[in-house]
Amino acid sequence: MAASKENMNDKDIQVILGTLLRAGVIISMTIVLIGGIIFLIHQNGVITDYKVFKPELAGFSSISAIFKGLLTFHGDAIVQFGILMLIFTPVARIVFAIFSFLIEKDYLYVLIGLIILSIITISLNGGLAH
Amino acid sequence: MSVLLFTIIVLLGAFLAGLLGSLTGLGGGVIIIPLLTLALGVDIHYAIGASIVSVIATSSGSAAAYVKEGITNIRIGMFLEIATTVGAICGAIVAVYLNANYIAIIFGCILIFSAIMTLKKKVDHTTLDDTDRWAKFFKLNGSYPDKGTDHPYAVKHVPAGFLMMLFAGTLSGLLGIGSGALKVIAMDNIMRLPFKVSTTTSNFMMGVTAAASAIVYLHRGQIDPGIAMPVCIGVLTGATVGSKVLLKAKTDKLKIVFAVVVTFLALQMIYKGISGL
Numbered sequence: 279m280a281a282s283k284e285n286m287n288d289k290d291i292q293v294i295l296g297t298l299l300r301a302g303v304i305i306s307m308t309i310v311l312i313g314g315i316i317f318l319i320h321q322n323g324v325i326t327d328y329k330v331f332k333p334e335l336a337g338f339s340s341i342s343a344i345f346k347g348l349l350t351f352h353g354d355a356i357v358q359f360g361i362l363m364l365i366f367t368p369v370a371r372i373v374f375a376i377f378s379f380l381i382e383k384d385y386l387y388v389l390i391g392l393i394i395l396s397i398i399t400i401s402l403n404g405g406l407a408h
Numbered sequence: 409m410s411v412l413l414f415t416i417i418v419l420l421g422a423f424l425a426g427l428l429g430s431l432t433g434l435g436g437g438v439i440i441i442p443l444l445t446l447a448l449g450v451d452i453h454y455a456i457g458a459s460i461v462s463v464i465a466t467s468s469g470s471a472a473a474y475v476k477e478g479i480t481n482i483r484i485g486m487f488l489e490i491a492t493t494v495g496a497i498c499g500a501i502v503a504v505y506l507n508a509n510y511i512a513i514i515f516g517c518i519l520i521f522s523a524i525m526t527l528k529k530k531v532d533h534t535t536l537d538d539t540d541r542w543a544k545f546f547k548l549n550g551s552y553p554d555k556g557t558d559h560p561y562a563v564k565h566v567p568a569g570f571l572m573m574l575f576a577g578t579l580s581g582l583l584g585i586g587s588g589a590l591k592v593i594a595m596d597n598i599m600r601l602p603f604k605v606s607t608t609t610s611n612f613m614m615g616v617t618a619a620a621s622a623i624v625y626l627h628r629g630q631i632d633p634g635i636a637m638p639v640c641i642g643v644l645t646g647a648t649v650g651s652k653v654l655l656k657a658k659t660d661k662l663k664i665v666f667a668v669v670v671t672f673l674a675l676q677m678i679y680k681g682i683s684g685l
């Protein structure tokens with residue numbers, strides 16, 4: 279009885295997890311597409327140059343810069359916002375998993391989820407990039 | 409080259425990369441990076457940033473389907489994600505100190521290795537021997553449904569698999585790829601998981617692993633909207649079409665052709681890297 283109840287929970291979690299991932303991908307890619315179209319309309323004719331990596335020219339390379347750019351309705355900022363949402367889709371999946379393991383009272387995996395989350399939080403520290 | 413023309417070329421190339429990546433099981437990232445660097449002369453740092461974004465898109469998209477079927481072992485995935493995320497961040501940090509030529513050479517070697525791995529006949533190492541202490545403690549043993557019946561399996565050599573995942577994560581972060589070939593080695597050969605479980609679980613882990621290094625890349629300015637946009641849309645579309653075709657087509661001969669093409673690309677990257685040193 280206990281085993282079958284656990285399986286039911288696992289199954290529900292799997293369905294919700296799957297839906298969460300799919301929704302995240304669809305929403306973020308739609309934003310990227312919309313941003314891309316705006317970007318192309320405004321940038322048409324400009325010569326591209328990606329031959330040499332120039333990090334100092336990157337406009338929207340932090341979360342706060344992306345949000346600021348979003349307010350000005352820049353196409354490239356909207357693309358970056360979509361990409362940011364895409365990056366946070368698997369992170370949201372971890373957060374959801376932590377809650378579902380909490381409901382299952384599987385505290386070992388709540389801890390593992392929190393460890394992964396803190397590792398990702400470390401990567402949010404912009405200082406690591408330079 | 410105008411922005412519009414560049415976008416269209418990259419979009420088509422990325423679609424092709426996604427399609428081939430999904431048909432061969434290599435993944436879109438390992439094909440889009442040589443396309444961008446060799447054919448369009450894009451700096452490898454930008455190519456890596458765009459590729460890692462496409463890895464998140466394709467892996468999350470297909471993980472959605474696998475997770476619902478109940479084949480993915482979420483516990484194994486999360487347990488090993490500790491190793492892959494730590495590795496991914498280390499890889500992404502190291503990448504900034506490495507000359508682009510060295511990255512190209514390492515990339516070429518991994519590409520050849522992955523191509524060989526897709527051709528190798530898979531040997532089933534599945535075991536029911538559930539005596540591994542680590543596997544018991546972390547509740548990694550499980551079962552997966554196939555054609556209406558449940559197939560139980562046990563996990564072996566957890567610490568060795570964990571270490572291999574640390575390595576796979578580092579390469580993923582360094583090169584902007586999913587490094588599926590290495591993950592599958594760790595899970596099939598070392599931890600003795602059934603193919604279905606290892607491939608779907610590896611795919612499940614890729615999203616979080618790539619997200620960890622993508623954040624570092626974003627802060628460094630390696631994710632440029634002008635490249636990342638056509639790359640992730642193209643690769644995702646190509647991979648989606650590929651997964652539909654895959655169900656119908658016989659891919660054995662295709663795999664050999666692609667492996668030759670990929671090896672050629674890899675040798676070009678190594679040559680370019682060495683001559684640039």
